[in-house]
Amino acid sequence: MFKETYKSMYDKIIPxxxxxxxxxxxxxxxxxxxxxxLPLYRRPVIVSIVLVFCLMISIPxxxxxxxxxxxxxxxVSPGVAQFFKPVQESCENNGIKMEVxxxxxxxxxxxxxxTIQDLTGNRVDATTDLFxxxxxxxxxxxxxxxxxxxxxxxxxxxxxxxxxxxxxxxxITGDKITFSVREFISDKHIYDGIPLEIDLxxxxxTPDTMPPPAEYGGGRDGDYSIMKDNTPxxxxxxxxxxxxxxxxxxxxxxxxxxxxxxxxxxxxTINDNHGYVYFxxxxxxxxxxxxxxxxxDFQNGEKVRYDEFVFDIPPSQLDHxxxxxxxxxxxMYTTGPWQITFPLE
Amino acid sequence: xxxxLLYTDDNLEDIVVKYSNMVYRLAIxxxxxxxxxxxxxxxxxxxxxxxNPIFExxxxxxxxxxxxxxxxxxxxxxxxxxxxxxPLDESIVFESKEENGLFYDLQKLPMKYRAIIHLFYxxxxxxxxxxxxxxxxxxxxxxxxxxxxxxxxxxxxEDCHV
Numbered sequence: 298m299f300k301e302t303y304k305s306m307y308d309k310i311i312p313x314x315x316x317x318x319x320x321x322x323x324x325x326x327x328x329x330x331x332x333x334x335l336p337l338y339r340r341p342v343i344v345s346i347v348l349v350f351c352l353m354i355s356i357p358x359x360x361x362x363x364x365x366x367x368x369x370x371x372x373v374s375p376g377v378a379q380f381f382k383p384v385q386e387s388c389e390n391n392g393i394k395m396e397v398x399x400x401x402x403x404x405x406x407x408x409x410x411x412t413i414q415d416l417t418g419n420r421v422d423a424t425t426d427l428f429x430x431x432x433x434x435x436x437x438x439x440x441x442x443x444x445x446x447x448x449x450x451x452x453x454x455x456x457x458x459x460x461x462x463x464x465x466x467x468x469i470t471g472d473k474i475t476f477s478v479r480e481f482i483s484d485k486h487i488y489d490g491i492p493l494e495i496d497l498x499x500x501x502x503t504p505d506t507m508p509p510p511a512e513y514g515g516g517r518d519g520d521y522s523i524m525k526d527n528t529p530x531x532x533x534x535x536x537x538x539x540x541x542x543x544x545x546x547x548x549x550x551x552x553x554x555x556x557x558x559x560x561x562x563x564x565x566t567i568n569d570n571h572g573y574v575y576f577x578x579x580x581x582x583x584x585x586x587x588x589x590x591x592x593x594d595f596q597n598g599e600k601v602r603y604d605e606f607v608f609d610i611p612p613s614q615l616d617h618x619x620x621x622x623x624x625x626x627x628x629m630y631t632t633g634p635w636q637i638t639f640p641l642e
Numbered sequence: 643x644x645x646x647l648l649y650t651d652d653n654l655e656d657i658v659v660k661y662s663n664m665v666y667r668l669a670i671x672x673x674x675x676x677x678x679x680x681x682x683x684x685x686x687x688x689x690x691x692x693x694n695p696i697f698e699x700x701x702x703x704x705x706x707x708x709x710x711x712x713x714x715x716x717x718x719x720x721x722x723x724x725x726x727x728x729p730l731d732e733s734i735v736f737e738s739k740e741e742n743g744l745f746y747d748l749q750k751l752p753m754k755y756r757a758i759i760h761l762f763y764x765x766x767x768x769x770x771x772x773x774x775x776x777x778x779x780x781x782x783x784x785x786x787x788x789x790x791x792x793x794x795x796x797x798x799x800e801d802c803h804v
Binding site for chain 2: 298299300302303304305306307309310311312313316317319320321432433438439440441442462464
């Protein structure tokens with residue numbers, strides 16, 4: 298049964314025609330040239346910036362008169378903006394309006410511009426993230442991506458570009474798409490290079506540990522041989538705050554000679570808080586973990602996450618290093634759902 | 643009898659077309675997202691073109707492509723961890739709930755087991771063929787396959803027939 302499902306699943310996965318033909322045609326360019334060739338469509342941002350810069354210096358007056366979302370379309374995809382067809386279907390829930398502005402269907406790809414607007418407050422901002430809660434109900438297997446391309450603070454409107462590629466390489470022809478968003482997060486803050494005021498002078502080499510939970514993720518970052526399979530994790534203790542609301546430390550200790558530091562971002566299904574800790578040596582070099590383990594637990598009916606970072610720094614060397622962190626914290630969580638069905642033609 | 647060697651220039655287009663699905667699927671099985679799999683796909687064939695390898699047989703060519711694909715995946719996976727602060731807002735969705743569930747569950751399979759599971763279950767390769775592709779001894783491949791299947795059972799549940 299596993300084998301049949303596995304085979305059926307991977308039978309549907311096929312590389313895009315574009316990437317195959319680009320690879321074949323790149324032979325002439327690549328042979329004898331050491332520089333790596335990437336087709337232009339792999340560098341959309343660079344292309345966009347160059348073209349938009351040309352556009353802006355040549356016709357600024359015209360740009361100022363175009364509605365915001367159309368400016369964004371020309372900014373993000375200047376080469377294809379003219380091919381987008383207007384849809385302008387919208388829905389409203391919880392004081393939030395979602396609108397499908399325009400679509401461009403080509404070959405096995407559908408690109409969709411969507412706006413989210415807060416009609417009553419400031420829950421939509423320049424950091425709004427659809428948070429993997431968007432979905433497109435289509436009867437085919439697909440890979441999709443969502444990119445926030447702009448925010449208009451005068452109307453509290455964020456614009457997103459959704460891209461869906463059918464995995465079977467079949468062209469998307471007439472039909473409908475139902476696009477829905479379940480929730481989003483906003484008020485996101487990035488804390489980069491934050492020194493963590495944690496006492497590292499008395500770290501236990503016999504901390505409370507537990508076997509890795511049945512469901513866990515993570516992996517080895519650098520030296521694949523250092524971490525053992527099924528290495529135990531620290532038993533979470535009471536959270537210790539280090540000055541950033543939304544994330545705390547729930548354990549530090551040595552397990553099998555490796556330093557484990559456990560962070561607690563809480564219920565990531567409603568905040569997507571994440572980040573990592575690392576050390577700096579006296580020369581300012583960053584010392585990253587050799588591996589990490591993430592696992593879930595349930596507290597008061599909520600699914601919460603723990604991230605444990607593993608370092609190969611012996612206790613005798615620890616005073617040569619300082620602990621730092623990089624964290625992304627969201628302060629606002631807004632639920633819908635919002636759903637729009639629109640024709641693909 | 644003179645040995646007939648296979649050259650990279652032997653109709654590159656046919657080679658890319660012949661092995662594109664194999665390389666891409668193996669890349670997806672490792673990376674679990676389209677963007678990284680696209681990068682791996684390109685890198686594998688660019689290495690193929692640049693290195694200009696010569697093979698004794700088609701079996702060796704296939705093994706070379708599998709080995710380079712797994713190496714590229716490890717390299718990109720390691721660099722992905724260093725930039726792990728950027729959540730990848732991309733998803734792969736299948737028609738059936740069963741396939742979606744399995745694809746999601748397989749994310750929990752450690753990186754080192756993904757190639758062997760894919761080659762064994764999808765490519766229907768024998769232990770000897772996997773040995774050639776991954777450049778490992780038969781005993782090591784057997785042991786790794788046993789551990790990978792045990793891990794799969796742990797992830798998918800004891801009642802899952804793996």
